[in-house]
Amino acid sequence: MKMNINSKQKIVIASVLIMGGLATFMTMNVMSTQSAVAQVSNHHPIPPDPFKITVNGHSEPAIVATVKRGQTSQVDVFVSPNISGIAGNVDVSSVSPICGTMSTNVKCIPDGITATLSASKVITPMHMVLTFSVSNDMPVGVYSFHVVTSTSLNVPYQTTPVNVGDSDSFAIQVT
């Protein structure tokens, strides 16, 4: 009898322990799941910013030159890699399409401004000359251009490189 009571007690005790252990197990797993949902990822989905660009000393959008129709003007462009050892391409173009080229569903500018850079590659911090030539019949106004750099960067969050670049948007005023 005594043994039976002890056996029953052992069974009850064992059951409580099992249930308690199961409850604890379930609690731990629920908390882990909630932590996984609430956890902020360290994943960085934007690449490093590869270049710094200034046009006539400006890194923000600004009118960098005033050019009369039929004339040519030059301004300084400075491009500097932000990451040691990288190299890239550099070019200048209109921010908006030239009318008649891309779709007219986005604002376009008349053809009549020629923009060229004295360099096409950037390896070290360097100055280059940006030349604007404005045709005689170009309408007066303010026209936005940008100097654009690009390079292929290996990034830690994916196995394939990203084509990354910067653009410095600015404007010239045609008078």
Added chain:
Amino acid sequence: MLGALLTLVPYAADASLACSSPNCWQVGGDDTVTAAEISANVDVPNSLGINPVGNTTYYWIGGYTTSPLGTILTQPGLEAIQGINPWRGVFQSAIGSGNTQEDFQFSNLYWSRPASINVFDELFPSGSPFSGKNFQQLSDNNNVMNIDSATFSKTTYGHTMSEIDGALESYDFTGSDFHNISSTPIHFTTFDYAATYGGSFVAVPLTAYSATGSGSPPSCITSTASSGSTTVSASSC
């Protein structure tokens, strides 16, 4: 305890591939209409502050097209950058499956509320001198100086988008980044598309959606949508 495990999904689950990365979510509006060009006006909301989590919060419009690398998402928009208050204009594209970036361009444009900007995204038809490229543009509706664009060509982009989205995307599942935008929802308005290159614009028939790689978007982030507009709101984040 069991109740806390239930995931409430108030919107249609979406097969958007860009968020198949395990760490991101999107909330916004989308549609599967075919488009060569898309355009929307966006009211810039409050910034997230100077320390948004891991440079991972981005709101954008864009479309899915097909490249030799697979389905690829083109995404012009505004990014929250650690250390600065305003949103920064960026242009990017990513392969849908795995969220692998292809092209990325930082602009020198920064916007704070109450700016209004236009976001534009375009593909070109076969035979065009720009065939295979992707043109994206951000322009300030009230300041002609604040305009920039990108022309991408790392891969061969397709000619039309099969799905169009306007969304807030982030890697912050806690919602902790979004308190500042609780009073300033992100409105995507005049959300139009042209079915063909150079064609007429009509409103995109958007429906609200959410998408995630794992877990669920923060419950405080919600969206509504209608023809030509979608709004992403933060409530008590």
